[in-house]
Amino acid sequence: MAEKAPQAKGGEARAKSLTDARRREIAQKAAIARWAPDLPKARLEGDMPFGDVTISCAIVGVDTRVITQATFLRALGRSRSPKAGTGVLSTVDELPFFLASDVFKPFITKELLESTKPIFYITIGGGRGVGYDARLLPDVAEVYLRFRDHHLATFGKVPKRYEAMVRAADAAMRGLAKVGIVALVDEATGFQDIRAKDALAKIFTEFLVEERQKWTQTFPLEFYREIFRLRGWEWKPWTTRRPQVIALWTNDFVYDRLAPGVTEELNRLNPITSPGQRSSKNTQWFNEERGHPKLKEHIAGVSALLRAADNWNSFKSALKRAYPKFNETFELPLTGGGAKKSG
Numbered sequence: 001m002a003e004k005a006p007q008a009k010g011g012e013a014r015a016k017s018l019t020d021a022r023r024r025e026i027a028q029k030a031a032i033a034r035w036a037p038d039l040p041k042a043r044l045e046g047d048m049p050f051g052d053v054t055i056s057c058a059i060v061g062v063d064t065r066v067i068t069q070a071t072f073l074r075a076l077g078r079s080r081s082p083k084a085g086t087g088v089l090s091t092v093d094e095l096p097f098f099l100a101s102d103v104f105k106p107f108i109t110k111e112l113l114e115s116t117k118p119i120f121y122i123t124i125g126g127g128r129g130v131g132y133d134a135r136l137l138p139d140v141a142e143v144y145l146r147f148r149d150h151h152l153a154t155f156g157k158v159p160k161r162y163e164a165m166v167r168a169a170d171a172a173m174r175g176l177a178k179v180g181i182v183a184l185v186d187e188a189t190g191f192q193d194i195r196a197k198d199a200l201a202k203i204f205t206e207f208l209v210e211e212r213q214k215w216t217q218t219f220p221l222e223f224y225r226e227i228f229r230l231r232g233w234e235w236k237p238w239t240t241r242r243p244q245v246i247a248l249w250t251n252d253f254v255y256d257r258l259a260p261g262v263t264e265e266l267n268r269l270n271p272i273t274s275p276g277q278r279s280s281k282n283t284q285w286f287n288e289e290r291g292h293p294k295l296k297e298h299i300a301g302v303s304a305l306l307r308a309a310d311n312w313n314s315f316k317s318a319l320k321r322a323y324p325k326f327n328e329t330f331e332l333p334l335t336g337g338g339a340k341k342s343g
Helices: 006-017 021-033 069-075 136-152 160-175 178-189 191-207 221-231 245-258 262-269 291-308 311-322
Strands: 041-052 051-062 064-068 119-122 128-134 271-276
Touching: 041 119, 041 178, 041 191, 051 069, 051 119, 051 128, 051 178, 064 069, 064 119, 064 178, 069 128, 128 136, 136 160, 178 191, 221 245, 221 291, 221 311, 245 262, 245 291, 291 311
Parallel strands: none
Antiparallel strands: 041 051, 051 064, 064 128, 119 128
């Protein structure tokens, strides 16, 4: 068994030396501090079935996924309620109730110990909420299962008072993984819809800019020459005018497959100002740090597929395998307009 850290030893010694009156005073002061007026607020709340219990959860602040304390405990086979005035079940040294027993301490990692602080927030209804990061649930269940495995190997059985907790932990671990609990909370609260929008906003920030950049050649002539070859068209490298369908194919082959929503955002940033014309090249709206290198990498990949193809259909099949579109099921059909400048 690893030696306890000095902080843990100090916390235990302090707890033993405190009178009941002093404990109550500390708890009351902690409760006041926890319910500060600037607590984060829940944006979404919901419930989800979890085995034989129902878990209540919330999205707090930007994207913190929280399971309420009471249902967190029930999911682990515990049923106690917070002590009056504290709002949270924890020891004087801040170890949460569900890990406070000495029998669990040998199986608690340092990383877990540092992530067990309760989360205090204001509910959508304006009340007080307290819970734990949803990702903590499988980690705590793992502690209980390590405890179980140790006792089975050493004594051949689990102490009776811990049997219900071990069963609950085993059921939890069978039913989810860390990624699974995040998905369940997002579904229960409806956060997956907002998450998708937030993810798109992040993509736009990484790839695109709000003001166009200085123009540089991005699409190599080879890209267009190979399209002409596969279509059986005469190639004239000295002219910049190309069939209007080239612009649609550029969207299809490149922008629609580069990242979700890029084509739509480019249309917002760089709209068609007159039939067949944009005020600038789409490539000028990619940022230099990530967007432009990623764009050039994608174009090079598509160009390689064009070179390797014997005909148009084989190229389209290879493109679909190598660079599938994002959310293709919901994609609107491309419609024609006037002639556009490609790129």
